[in-house]
Amino acid sequence: xxxxxxxxxxxxxxxxxxxxxxxxxxxxxxxxxxxxxxxxxxxxxxxxxxxxxxxxxxxxxxxxxxxxxxxxxxxxxxxxxxxxxxxxxxxxxxxxxxxxxxxxxxxxxxxxxxxxxxxxxxxxxxxxxxxxxxxxxxxxxxxxxxxxxxxxxxxxxxxxxxxxxxxxxxxxxxxxxxxxxxxxxxxxxxxxxxxxxxxxxxxxxxxxxxxxxxxxxxxxxxxxxxxxxxxxxxxxxxxxxxxxxxxxxxxxxxxxxxxxxxxxxxxxxxxxxxxxxxxxxxxxxxxxxxxxxxxxxx
Numbered sequence: 001x002x003x004x005x006x007x008x009x010x011x012x013x014x015x016x017x018x019x020x021x022x023x024x025x026x027x028x029x030x031x032x033x034x035x036x037x038x039x040x041x042x043x044x045x046x047x048x049x050x051x052x053x054x055x056x057x058x059x060x061x062x063x064x065x066x067x068x069x070x071x072x073x074x075x076x077x078x079x080x081x082x083x084x085x086x087x088x089x090x091x092x093x094x095x096x097x098x099x100x101x102x103x104x105x106x107x108x109x110x111x112x113x114x115x116x117x118x119x120x121x122x123x124x125x126x127x128x129x130x131x132x133x134x135x136x137x138x139x140x141x142x143x144x145x146x147x148x149x150x151x152x153x154x155x156x157x158x159x160x161x162x163x164x165x166x167x168x169x170x171x172x173x174x175x176x177x178x179x180x181x182x183x184x185x186x187x188x189x190x191x192x193x194x195x196x197x198x199x200x201x202x203x204x205x206x207x208x209x210x211x212x213x214x215x216x217x218x219x220x221x222x223x224x225x226x227x228x229x230x231x232x233x234x235x236x237x238x239x240x241x242x243x244x245x246x247x248x249x250x251x252x253x254x255x256x257x258x259x260x261x262x263x264x265x266x267x268x269x270x271x272x273x274x275x276x277x278x279x280x281x282x283x284x285x286x287x288x289x290x291x292x293x294x295x296x297x298x
Contacts, residue, residue, distance in 0.1 A: 001039065001042060001043075003071075003072070003075060004035065005035050005036070005038065005039040006039075006068040006071060006072055007025060007072065008021070008025055008027070008032050008035040008036055008039075009035075009036055009039055009047065009061075009064065009065075009068055010065065010068050010069060010072065011024045011025045011032070012032065012036060012048065012055060013048075013057055013061065013065050014141065016054045016055055016056070017054055017055065018032060018033060018055060036048070043060070043064070045058070045060045046058050046060070046061075047060055047061035047064060048061055065139075066139065069139055069140035069141065070140060070274075070275065072140075073140045073275045074275070076091055076092070076278060077275070077276075077278040077279075079091055080278040080279040080280055081278070081279060089118040089120055089121050089279055089280050089283060090120040090121060091120075091121055091122070091278070091280055092121065092122040092123075092124060092280075093121055093122070093123050093124070093143055093144075093278075093280040093281060093284065094124040094125075094126060094141065094142045094143055095111075095123065095124070095125055095126070095142065095143070095144055095145065095146075095284070096125075096126045096127075096128065096133035096136055096137065096142040096144070096145030096146065096147070096270075097125060097126070097127050097133075097145070097146050098127065098128075098129070098130060098133070098146065098147060098148065098200075098201065099127065099225060099226050099246075100201075100202060100226060100242075100243055100245060100246045100265070101146065101245065101267070102162075102163040102164075102165050102243070102245045102267055104163065104289060105146075105162065105163060105267070105288070105289060107146070110284070110287050110288065111123060111125075111284075113287060114283065114284050114287055117283070118280065118283060121280045121283075126141075126142055129151075129197065129199040129200050129201070130145075130147035130148040130150070130151035130199075130200070130201040131151045131152070131199045131201075132199070133145040133147050133270070134147055134151055134152075134153060134154055134157055134270055135154060137157050137270045137271065137272055138154045138155070138156050138157050138272070140272065140275055143271070143272075143277060143278065143280070143281040144269055144270065144271050144277060144281050144284065144285065145269070145270045146162065146267060146268075146269055146270075147159075147201065147267070147268060147269075147270050148200075148201020148202065148204070148205070148265060148266065148267065148268075149161070149201075149266040149267070149268045150201045150204040150205045150208070150265075150266075151199075151201050151204065153270070156272060156273050156274045157270050157271070157272060157273060158270070158271055158272075158273045159268040159269065159270045159271075160268060160269055160291070161266060161267075161268050161291045162267045162268060162269055162288065162289070162291055163266070163267045163289075163291070164264045164265070164266045164267070165243040165244050165245050165264065165265045165266075165267075166243070166244055166257075166258070166262045166263070166264055166265070167202075167205065167206070167209070167241045167242065167243060167244075167258060167262065167263045167264070167265060168241070168242065168243075168244050168247050168255050168256065168257055168258060169183055169188065169239055169240070169241055169255070169256040169257075169258060170230065170233050170239065170240050170241075170242060170247050170250075170253040170254065170255055170256070171233060171239040171253065171254050171256065172233060172234055172235065172236040172252075172253065172254070173234075173252070173253075173254050174236060175236065175239065175254070177191075177239060177254070177256055178254035178256070180256050181256065181257065182256065182257045182258065182259050183256050183257075183258060183259065184258070184259040185209060185210060185213050185215065185258065185259075186213050186215055188215075188217070188239065188241075189210075189213070189215040189216070189217060191217070191218075191238070191239050192218055192219075192220050192237075192238040192239070193217050193218060193219045193220070193221075193238050193239060193240060193241075194219070194220070194221040194223070194229050194232045194233050194237060194238040194239070194240045195219045195221070195222055195223075195229070195240060195241075196222065196223060196224065196229065197222055197223070197224050198222075200224075201265070202241075202242060202243060202246070202265055205263055205265055206241045206263070208263070209241070209263040219238075220237075220238060221237060221238055226242075226246050226249060227249070227250070229242070230242075230246070230247075230249065230250035230252070230253055231250070231252075233253050234250060234252035234253050241258075241263075243265040269285065269288060271285075
């Protein structure tokens with residue numbers, strides 16, 4: 001069993017498509033297919049169920065995937081450790097991010113500084129919901145991720161706080177709510193809402209807040225990006241509850257504070273407990289700002 005075979009196997013398992021996997025591994029498709037067939041022959045069992053459109057992991061493939069990621073992660077960490085002895089970081093680093101980031105964490109600037117200080121490290125970004133990114137950290141696909149603390153933390157993942165941001169209500173300038181300075185959650189129970197997909201951290205926080213009132217709300221639009229949500233709100237298609245950092249991105253909506261207790265959207269950085277961060281991940285963690293003072297709220 002060779003490392004390149006495991007790399008080809010993981011690429012095919014994550015892409016679920018041999019052509020995309022071959023492109024990702026920078027190898028012709030026939031070479032990737034031959035590499036995986038040789039691995040299957042050595043293990044004595046199929047790793048994929050193949051069809052004309054995609055490939056699906058068998059039970060044996062599912063078992064191997066976790067082990068292969070751990071092996072490749074250990075190899076990556078070993079290479080980084082050796083390079084670090086000479087004061088030179090090399091390798092790759094995959095970072096998970098959400099769309100919503102607090103204003104005091106300028107992630108593009110942080111990544112730019114990291115690239116300047118460590119040009120030998122290839123940085124990859126993966127943007128997804130918090131629950132997806134936490135699973136990626138658990139599986140070793142992402143070395144560190146900035147996620148919402150509302151999402152359940154899976155076994156083998158550790159988190160530390162970075163920032164907190166209060167939820168605010170946003171509405172169109174013509175909406176009656178726009179005349180208010182503050183509003184209680186219970187007063188919004190009859191409004192029509194625009195919201196994120198159900199697995200977004202901000203959506204989970206809003207759902208929990210209304211469940212505590214208790215109140216049932218009506219969500220007619222579900223989107224998976226911040227600009228679209230704010231555009232829909234600005235055109236009077238509903239109101240929304242979002243972190244204050246997200247509300248500040250759009251000049252066409254009115255922002256109304258919530259009456260206490262105010263739900264707080266909290267940002268944490270997640271890393272693996274079972275596969276400690278390598279030198280590149282530690283270097284990026286060192287560039288992140290210290291946690292903000294604890295804020296009060298629900």
